[in-house]
Amino acid sequence: MDDRAQIIDEPLPGDEAGAELDNPNDGNEVLAGVETAQVEAARESAGLEASKNHDDDGNRFYLILSAIVCVVGVIIIVVMLVAVKDDDDDGVDSPASPTPAPTAPIVMVEDAQDRLDMLLEGSASNPATASFAATKIPADASVLEGINLDDETIDPVTRAAAWSVHVDPYKAEREVVQRFALAAVYYGTGGYDWLSKDGWFGESSFCDGWEGLRCCGDYHVEVDPHQCLDKEKYHLIEVDLAENNLKGVIPLAFALLEYVEILWLEGNDLTGPLDPVIFSNMPHLDSLYVHRNRLSGSINATLRDNGHLDTLFAHNNDFTGDWPSNFCFQCAANGDCDH
Incomplete structure (x- = not known):
């Protein structure tokens, strides 16, 4: 008898009587049952493995889906932010934008006598101008009404006052005295024969188009950091009348x-x-x-009494x-200011 028959012929464990099987075929049935149980166990194990693999595939699917949703969400947020920025650029107020400081209104002096009083006080x-x-x-x-501004027999200062008080179309308080001064320079140096005078005596500020004049608003602080310190942008800081056919004193x-x-003269x-x-x-x-x-004449040392003049071209x-x-910074070294 083979080994399997021997095992089958032996009493089953747990059989208290130790009796032999009544039917020899019962051993085959038991073996078949064992094999069936093993097959079922294998199937169950395979099923669990398949189920596990299926669960893993499902988890992977949900992870990928979640990642896609996140990416789409980020894209939507970015698009919305860009759209909001475009709206701001198109003129929609942005709460983060700083509010510019309000510009002080320009005060106009309409009354002729008030303008005359201002230039009288300033002069x-x-x-230098108290005498005139x-x-x-x-x-x-x-008294200044009706004065002929073209009459060169009338003093240039008087003509300038007449223009300032009765003719000047731009009556801003902050420019009354300086516009009068510029008119006096014009009439006093033969302004009708100047080579360049575009914009002079116009209807706007002398900062806006009077040829040869530059105000603080024309300067860029990053380029000229020394210019316009403690000044307003409408302050006249440069006058260029060079090579312009000015005549007289x-x-x-x-x-x-x-x-x-x-x-510049x-x-x-x-x-x-x-x-x-x-x-x-x-x-x-x-x-x-x-x-x-x-x-002609001499160069007086008091020319520098304003405390700022440090550049003079007089050749x-x-x-x-x-x-x-006081014009020769090397005088102490060589004792000679003529060279």
Whole structure:
């Protein structure tokens, strides 16, 4: 008998009587049952494995789906943010945008007598112009009515006052005195024969188109950091009348341009002295160009009394005498300011 028959012929464990099987075929049935149980167990194991694999596939599917949903959500958020930004760029107020500081309104002085009083006060308070304020500008605005501005027999200061009080179309309080001063310079140096004068006496601020004039608003602080410190953008800081056919003496009215830092007068036909009273009373003047004119006399040391003038071009004139020592920074070293 083979081994399997021997195993089958032996009493089954747990059989208390140890009796032999009544039917030899019962062993085959038992073996078949065991094999069936093993097959069922294998099937069950395979089913569990398949179920596990199915669960893994399901989890992987949900993970991928979740990732796709997240990506789509991010894309939607980005698109919405871009759309909001475009709306802001199209003029929709953004709460994060800073509010610009309000611009102070321009005060206009409509009354002629009020304008005359302003230029009288401004002229009288400056040592360079106090004399003509008392002698060439009447106290009554009506006296200036009807004056012919083209009549060169009338003093340039008087004509400038008449224009400022009765003709000037731009009556901004902050420019009354300086517009009067510019008119006095114009009439006093043969303005009708100037080569460049576009925009002068126009209907807008002298910062807006008067040829040769530059205000603080024209300067870029990052380029010219020294310019316009403690000044407003409408302050006139540069006057360029170079090579413009100016004739006669340098008008005292320049002294009323209180914020001017740079004055270009070279290449003209200016005569007479380089009057220190004018430039020493221009508190911000630091650069003066008067070369290539016909100026005469000496250069006075008080020219620098404003405390700022540090650049002077005066060659090609008819000056006489020595340079003042306060213009020659190397005088202490070589004792000679003439070279």
